[in-house]
Amino acid sequence: MKSPVDHSSPKPAIPEWITETTNGGTARQVDLYTGINGWAFPPGDGFSVRSADYFTNKQKCPGGDYLLSLAGVDWLKSTTKLDNILARPDNRVAHALRKAQSLGRSQNGFIFAVNFHIPVKEHYHSVLYFVTEEPIPSESLLKQFIDGDDSYRNQRFKIVSQVLRGPWIVKAAAGQFGAFLVAKTVRCTYHKGPNYFEIDIDTGSWRILAALVRLLFGYARSLILDIGFVVEAQEVDELPERLIGAVRLCHMDVTSAFVVDPQPLKPYRMMGSLEAKPPRRD
Structure with missing residues (x-):
């Protein structure tokens, strides 16, 4: 008996610049x-967001599909704080998209980056890259957020998170940050370019969050942490909420950070790039 023919449409090929972003970083x-010391793509239904009836009954619903796709993560270290990372000529993700567009490809390609600045003994950065090949709908909350002013953005950008595995002290401390509007208490800066949008979050700017981040940093190898991002719906016609994207960080080794020069020097060494990282000396 012949096998049934699959008439479903084939999935579109992933553009090369996105594949390069996913596979070319030192953060794997x-x-x-079961992953160790890397990142993964968690299911959206693991998060709870405001449902279509939220303002009536305060009910939440599973997050569902993401608006953007997680393409990669960079774990970086520098002697100074790194802002507007996507504008740097040595940013591997922005470079990959620029290269594709210079060849006439991925003209609608867009990067949405969240850059967590973690000031401990040195300046660490966890940079999450979300991408799309499709134009962001003009009527969407995400588009309004990207095109809005800082006041609007500060009132809307929300982090939803959960510690899936880790010591009870970490779970207890992180519980109060399950869902919160970041910029109401934490310094956030926004950078918009022709094909990107970046949010820089200074976790050291609020004492309580800084203490939590130091705790997470110390227990990083023991943790599995899911972090998602939402533009908060504040009107009925903006419901239900949609997740911009999310990441799972798995048992991270903080000593594996890629060292970045404060000022990029030619020839550029692409930050976070697997090819650019010098061999480890034991």
Whole structure:
């Protein structure tokens, strides 16, 4: 007996610049459930967001599909704070998109980056890259957020998170930050370019969050942490909420950070790039 013919449409090929972003970083994509020292793509239904009836009954619903795709993560270290990372000529993700567009490809390609600045003994940065090949709908909350002013953005950008595995002290401390509007208490700066949008979050600017981040930093190898991002719906016609994107960080080794020069020097050494990282000396 012949096997049934699959008439479903083939999935579109992933553009080369996105594949390069995913596979070319020193922070590796790992298995969602068993991965060590890397990042993974968690299911959206693991998060709760405001449902279509939220303002009536305060009910939340599973997050569902993401608006953007997680393409990669950079774990960086520098002697100074790194802002507007996507504008740097040595940013590997922005470079990959520029290269594709110079060849006439991915003209609608867009990068949405969240850059967590973690000031401990040195300046660490966890940079999450979300991408799309499709124009962001003009009527969407995400488009309004990207095109809005800082006052609007500060009132809307929300982080939803959960510690899936880790010591009870970390879970207890992180519980109060399950869902919160970041910029109401934390210094955030926004950078918009022709094909990107970046949010820089200074975790050291609020004492309480800084203490939590130091705790997470110390227990990083023991943790599995899911972090998602939402433009908060504040009107009925903006419901239900949609997740911009999310990441799972799995048992991270903080000593594996890629060292970045404060000022990029030619020839550029692409930050976070697997090819650019010098061999480890034991």
